[in-house]
Amino acid sequence: MSKTILGGTIDRERTLSLLVLTIFLACGCSPQARKDSACEKREGWDLLPEILSRIVPPKFADRDFNVTDYGAARDGVTDCNPAFEKAIAACTQAGGGRVVVPKGTWLTNGPIHLDNNVNFHVTEGATILFGTNFDDYLPHVRVRWEGTECYSYSPLVYACQKTNIALTGKGTLNGQAENSWAMWPDKLKPGTTTNEELRELNHKDVPVEDIKVYAKPTFFEPFECTNVLIEDVTIRDYPFWCVHPTFCTNVTIRRLVLDSHNSNNDGLDPDSCTDVLMEDCWLDQSDDCVAIKAGRDNSAWRRPRPCENIVIRNMPSNFEGVAIGSEMSGGVRNVFIYDCNYDGGNILYCKSNLDRGGFIKDIYVRNLNVGKARILRLRNNYHGYRGGNFPTEFRNINIENVHIKQGDDETISCQGVEAAPVYDVFIKDVTIDTLEKGPIMHLRHAENVVLTNVSIAGQIQPTHPPMMPPEVGR
Numbered sequence: 001m002s003k004t005i006l007g008g009t010i011d012r013e014r015t016l017s018l019l020v021l022t023i024f025l026a027c028g029c030s031p032q033a034r035k036d037s038a039c040e041k042r043e044g045w046d047l048l049p050e051i052l053s054r055i056v057p058p059k060f061a062d063r064d065f066n067v068t069d070y071g072a073a074r075d076g077v078t079d080c081n082p083a084f085e086k087a088i089a090a091c092t093q094a095g096g097g098r099v100v101v102p103k104g105t106w107l108t109n110g111p112i113h114l115d116n117n118v119n120f121h122v123t124e125g126a127t128i129l130f131g132t133n134f135d136d137y138l139p140h141v142r143v144r145w146e147g148t149e150c151y152s153y154s155p156l157v158y159a160c161q162k163t164n165i166a167l168t169g170k171g172t173l174n175g176q177a178e179n180s181w182a183m184w185p186d187k188l189k190p191g192t193t194t195n196e197e198l199r200e201l202n203h204k205d206v207p208v209e210d211i212k213v214y215a216k217p218t219f220f221e222p223f224e225c226t227n228v229l230i231e232d233v234t235i236r237d238y239p240f241w242c243v244h245p246t247f248c249t250n251v252t253i254r255r256l257v258l259d260s261h262n263s264n265n266d267g268l269d270p271d272s273c274t275d276v277l278m279e280d281c282w283l284d285q286s287d288d289c290v291a292i293k294a295g296r297d298n299s300a301w302r303r304p305r306p307c308e309n310i311v312i313r314n315m316p317s318n319f320e321g322v323a324i325g326s327e328m329s330g331g332v333r334n335v336f337i338y339d340c341n342y343d344g345g346n347i348l349y350c351k352s353n354l355d356r357g358g359f360i361k362d363i364y365v366r367n368l369n370v371g372k373a374r375i376l377r378l379r380n381n382y383h384g385y386r387g388g389n390f391p392t393e394f395r396n397i398n399i400e401n402v403h404i405k406q407g408d409d410e411t412i413s414c415q416g417v418e419a420a421p422v423y424d425v426f427i428k429d430v431t432i433d434t435l436e437k438g439p440i441m442h443l444r445h446a447e448n449v450v451l452t453n454v455s456i457a458g459q460i461q462p463t464h465p466p467m468m469p470p471e472v473g474r
Contacts, residue, residue: 063097074104122171147296147327181239294330320345354388391420416445
């Protein structure tokens with residue numbers, strides 16, 4: 001090749017490189033260009049409108065399938081499970097619509113399995129009683145149970161790999177767990193695989209298909225579903241976690257009433273989901289009212305889907321704040337919590353341990369009025385320590401415009417470790433009127449913690465609060 005041709009090629013490449021660099025700098029360096037151009041990356045609260053625009057409840061054909069037409073009886077004694085199954089099958093085969101449960105008491109000996117384009121509608125004045133024979137919830141179905149994918153009892157209302165599904169209406173669904181599932185001394189059926197053994201199967205990377213357990217079922221678990229709605233229903237006395245969408249996209253949860261006080265009765269637990277809205281829910285339960293999750297340890301690392309784009313708003317007085325974890329090995333990000341007024345709890349409680357891996361980051365909280373609460377708890381020493389080889393990343397936590405009448409001990413607690421500090425915590429315009437007990441701060445291994453206009457019991461807190469000394473032996 002001649003020098004002239006080679007030189008021309010080089011000149012053209014240089015010219016093209018300079019042109020690309022000029023365009024890049026024009027897009028990236030000018031503040032106005034960053035504001036107006038398509039290359040702008042939205043962050044923080046600017047992401048919220050786009051996320052909400054994608055969370056759209058499914059729509060259903062204007063067709064009703066009354067369960068009485070398929071043999072259901074409202075006497076509370078006749079098993080309506082076969083009739084429910086037939087009505088759901090007819091609805092989806094017709095292209096979708098509503099399966100209607102009218103007023104009355106209806107017994108189902110076994111789970112309700114939803115299908116494509118089905119809105120299972122429980123009319124006001126209707127009560128569905130779930131039978132208490134455990135074998136009726138077999139055969140095993142695929143679930144994620146306490147963060148481990150496995151096969152177990154069917155959730156009471158279940159769907160797997162379905163599109164456009166809903167559970168709606170102002171009726172009641174009663175799990176009747178207090179005198180059945182809740183009688184077990186542990187979370188799994190006595191004489192079968194224990195919780196510890198299940199976690200060992202997780203850590204040994206045993207294939208999901210080979211893990212079959214007999215664990216207390218969740219109440220509502222759409223699994224790998226798209227376009228999910230649960231709205232208006234009352235759910236009582238459920239066996240385990242209540243609303244547990246897993247690996248789902250576009251989920252709307254609103255105006256629910258949950259009332260159950262058995263052990264491990266979490267309320268709303270989205271798990272490795274994308275684009276979820278939770279709002280206006282009355283949650284009276286015995287464990288976390290909202291816990292955002294993303295799987296546990298090896299089981300989640302094999303399938304590392306984060307829980308992301310989660311919106312929580314307009315929660316009423318008995319709300320208790322938001323927990324993230326402790327099952328979160330796939331990561332949690334882009335969580336927005338706002339416009340809630342409630343009596344007490346935590347503003348934000350993030351719990352993990354040094355073996356869980358994953359991340360909790362890009363969390364945004366604002367416009368809350370709370371009776372008694374801690375502002376923030378970031379905990380990296382939750383149950384399950386196995387050596388501390390995979391600490392969780394905590395980063396970019398934002399809390400602003402919060403009023404708390406009465407603070408609690410460790411009002412702001414961020415506990416990282418030397419190998420994995422907590423990074424970038426910003427708390428702004430927060431007032432706590434009185435403090436019941438101290439200490440106010442519990443900060444260790446945390447970098448760039450910034451408090452702006454944070455007043456606790458009449459005292460403005462330092463912008464850069466001091467760290468506590470490292471723990472002995474850590």
